[in-house]
Amino acid sequence: MTSLQVDIDQLTRLTRALDSSLVSLREARRALDHVRADQLGTADLDAACDGFQERWSYGARELTQRVKAVREGVDRSAAEYAELEKAIRAAFRAAAEAPRG
Template sequence: MGDQFRTDIDQLAAFTKDLQGAQDSLDQVRTALQSVRADQIGTPELDEACDTFQERWKYGNEQIKARIGKLTEGLKQNTESYREVETSLEESFRRAAAAGK
């Protein structure tokens, strides 16, 4: 079973960094959209549709942000756990090799 499960710690850390970048990008887009007011766009119907979109986008963005935050935190913890296991195994192998000399 162990030969079928592999974890690339560096890739896990890179994925965590990418998730944080995605969260930052979502925040930047939302911030940029906040500066555009619906009454600057056009017809009352379009203005209302834009306001509705802004409200829905805010809610959706907050939900995505919360989930990305939880996922990122879990990935950080897993990455650290894998690093600790890897370090412990390396140390165990060194001690075993030294004891066998």
């Protein structure tokens, strides 16, 4: 027999964790935006930092989009599971109240 159990509270906690990661990514991007390569030192170091910052910005934007997509999916799943639980409860309640004969 197959058993499926979904903890909607866990899905809610996952949503909060995803939101927190989005905030962290946003803060990290802002922090890097304020660093200028010409403040760091040698031309080689400046060039390396510029390259890193470009790659980091691109990667952070991509990661942000993917985390948002996962978050939307988790939200949708939690809502659908909650609706399913509600329907199952209503069906059991109706069955219990039905006249037996």
